[in-house]
Amino acid sequence: MRSKFEILVISITVIVTLILFLVIGSMFLVTTPQGFLESLFSSEFAYSIWLTIYTSLISATLVVICCIPMAYSLSRLDFPGKWFFRIILDIPMALPEIVVGIALLMFLGNYGIGGMLDSIGIKFVFNTLGIIIAEFFIALPYAIKMLHSTFNYIDTRYEFVSRSLGYSDFETFYKITLPLSKQGLFATIIITLARCIGTFAAVLFVGGGILHKTDTLSITMYLHLSTGNMDMAITAGIVLVIISVITIAIMEKYAPETYNQ
Amino acid sequence: MYLEVENLNVNLGEFHLKDISLEIERGEYVVLIGPTGSGKSVLLETIIGFYQPDSGIIKLDGKILNDVAPEERNIGIVYQDHVLFPNMNVYDNIAYGLKRDKSLTKEEIDEKVKSIAEKMNISHILHRDVLTLSGGESQRTALARAIIVGPDIILMDEPFSALDVTTQAKLTSLIKDIGVEYKTTFLHVTHNFNDVWNLADKVGVMKNGVLHQLDYIYKVFSKPANDFVASFVGVNNIFDGKIVNTKQNSVTVKLNDNIQIQSTDDEYCNLASHEVIGENVLVAIRPENIIFAKSTFESSARNQLKGKITKIEESGPIVNVETDVEGILFKGILTRNSFENLDLKLNGEVYLIFKSVNVNVLDSYNTFKLS
Known part of the structure; x- marks a missing residue:
């Protein structure tokens, strides 16, 4: 016999989850199977998927390469002004994505270093490079936060013992800290990839949202929604949902200690 | 080293x-x-x-x-x-x-x-x-x-x-x-x-x-x-006192008007009388160094105090006995066998006997004695 409290909390969980499921699922009902398949196999959509995967893989790789040393230094080491760096790195998480997008556009465009870079033939905005930069800055703070928590969770005495057995700090990091963080690191990689794939506002501003040029899946969805091409917009939405489901499934399967408990 | x-x-x-x-x-x-x-x-x-x-x-x-x-x-x-x-x-x-x-x-x-x-x-x-x-x-x-x-x-x-x-x-x-x-x-x-x-x-x-x-x-x-060290290592009897006499490798510490204890703590015995007489000190006696007896007897132990038992606590094979001597509580330990042989009772009279060599005199300001 369940208590009233148990019934209450289970009911809230079930009702809210079902509403969420219905909201996401309703998208699948808007388009017809024919419209969905036509959109999915169109050349425009193929480009969008390719661009999304291509930019996300590059930006996620860059994020992981940067976030490992950054999270480690914030977790394990003391250095002057550490609190300042932590706050700066956390700010993008609290800001609306659109603000980060505008800030990046200003900095990389003609108001910032864009003019100078233009003169030497480098252009960071309204192209693929812009998308990668936008995705990088949006995903990096989340990746650092996740990996920082992972490193904090590992007992530093493992590292102490390793050092006492003759291993340097780098060797200890490579032989002990990193292997012990593998589940957290794996989760960070998956979340980072999902974050990069789903980045919208920053990509729109820095990439320019140009059809057939800088339209990742989320931009494709937005552009076609604004022109009334619902099949294309909904297909992009459905693909993004499928990517999310796959991400969550991978996380559930391979990072059980972090997410299943 | x-x-x-x-x-x-x-x-x-x-x-x-x-x-x-x-x-x-x-x-x-x-x-x-x-x-x-x-x-x-x-x-x-x-x-x-x-x-x-x-x-x-x-x-x-x-x-x-x-x-x-x-x-x-x-x-x-x-x-x-x-x-x-x-x-x-x-x-x-x-x-x-x-x-x-x-x-x-x-x-x-x-x-x-x-x-x-x-x-x-x-x-x-x-x-x-x-x-x-x-x-x-x-x-x-x-x-x-x-x-x-x-x-x-x-x-x-x-x-x-x-x-x-x-x-x-x-x-x-x-x-x-x-x-x-x-x-x-x-x-x-x-x-x-x-x-x-x-x-x-x-x-x-x-x-x-x-x-x-x-x-x-x-x-x-x-x-x-x-x-601190005394109480941490189990010296349960630590009392405030004042040095009132030194002679023949012995120092006498007054705990109150009715109790004086003799110690052969060499750190104080080796000092000149005028340096130590009147100094406030602590005396420390380990409980296991206190002998319980029903009456006084001839022995080399210079400290023999009469008191009344105020607490008896049995703890496995040993018995902890607390004795009030002129308002000061001394804690001692007996084996269960000794306790039964002596037939000690709550509120009963008992003599506490301990050697002066087992009385440590500590600087009451707790400055370290380690060199």
């Missing part, structure tokens, strides 16, 4: 190690004891190099270690909860330190691991996942991992705290054998007095980041440096 720590200060924000000095000879087994939070573990982790001292010097075999990286100090550490690498099995945990030495072949490493595993009686678990080991097996593995690289000194942070009594006894015996075989120097921190009795050559007593006394066991237990 092998390990020397001079005036070590470590500030960790909420916790400070204050002016710690200690010396350990090669091959000695030193146990540091103290209540939780006294700084014992921080001291070990500073010696091994995980915390940087704010001031002071750490020397090992004459070499200053302050700026030497932990991996170059050749000091091993064994923790209470073993801290075995969970991503490796028992074999790989033990072999971990050896694999760093590129001059060793795989066969040589294998031979060394199997040899030490045999000594530690863990040959049968070498393939096991460390998460499936018992406390005793884990601690043997941790010890093997520390010893196999031949450290100059092994630091032990409450290594037996998480183990049952039988396993503790077996590991104690094992560590004694290791000490003899490998001529290893040990610095062991604990809050368990059994570790002191069973293993220590010397014992140190710590509290609130201060090392109050470090000396041979009998000295610390029979002649504590101050009232």
Whole structure:
């Protein structure tokens, strides 16, 4: 016999989850199977998927390469002004994505270093490079936060013992800290990839949202929604949902200690 | 001197190690004891190099270690909860330190691991996942991992705290054998007095980041440096008094108008009368040094006090008896057999008899007596 409290909390969980499921699922009902398949196999959509995967893989790789040393230094080491760096790195998480997008556009465009870079033939905005930069800055703070928590969770005495057995700090990091963080690191990689794939506002501003040029899946969805091409917009939405489901499934399967408990 | 720590200060924000000095000879087994939070573990982790001292010097075999990286100090550490690498099995945990030495072949490493595993009686678990080991097996593995690289000194942070009594006894015996075989120097921190009795050559007593006394066991237990050490090592009778007389290698301390106690504490007896008479002091008497009797008798014991029993507490094979002597409560211990033979009763009269040599006089300001 369940208590009233148990019934209450289970009911809230079930009702809210079902509403969420219905909201996401309703998208699948808007388009017809024919419209969905036509959109999915169109050349425009193929480009969008390719661009999304291509930019996300590059930006996620860059994020992981940067976030490992950054999270480690914030977790394990003391250095002057550490609190300042932590706050700066956390700010993008609290800001609306659109603000980060505008800030990046200003900095990389003609108001910032864009003019100078233009003169030497480098252009960071309204192209693929812009998308990668936008995705990088949006995903990096989340990746650092996740990996920082992972490193904090590992007992530093493992590292102490390793050092006492003759291993340097780098060797200890490579032989002990990193292997012990593998589940957290794996989760960070998956979340980072999902974050990069789903980045919208920053990509729109820095990439320019140009059809057939800088339209990742989320931009494709937005552009076609604004022109009334619902099949294309909904297909992009459905693909993004499928990517999310796959991400969550991978996380559930391979990072059980972090997410299943 | 092998390990020397001079005036070590470590500030960790909420916790400070204050002016710690200690010396350990090669091959000695030193146990540091103290209540939780006294700084014992921080001291070990500073010696091994995980915390940087704010001031002071750490020397090992004459070499200053302050700026030497932990991996170059050749000091091993064994923790209470073993801290075995969970991503490796028992074999790989033990072999971990050896694999760093590129001059060793795989066969040589294998031979060394199997040899030490045999000594530690863990040959049968070498393939096991460390998460499936018992406390005793884990601690043997941790010890093997520390010893196999031949450290100059092994630091032990409450290594037996998480183990049952039988396993503790077996590991104690094992560590004694290791000490003899490998001529290893040990610095062991604990809050368990059994570790002191069973293993220590010397014992140190710590509290609130201060090392109050470090000396041979009998000295610390029979002649504590101050009232904290006295009460921590079980000297339950510590009283305020004033020195009123000194003569013939004896000092007389007045506890109140009706009680005077004689002590042969050489530190005070050797001072001139005018230096000590009138000085406020503490006197400390271990409970086991008090003899209970129904009447006075001729003996060499210079202190014989009459009192009334106010509390009797039975605790297994011993009986704790508290006696009121002219308003001062003395605590004593008897075996159950002696207690029954004497037929002691609550509110009954009894004589407390103790030798002056067993009365320690402590500086009431608790300044250290250690040189």
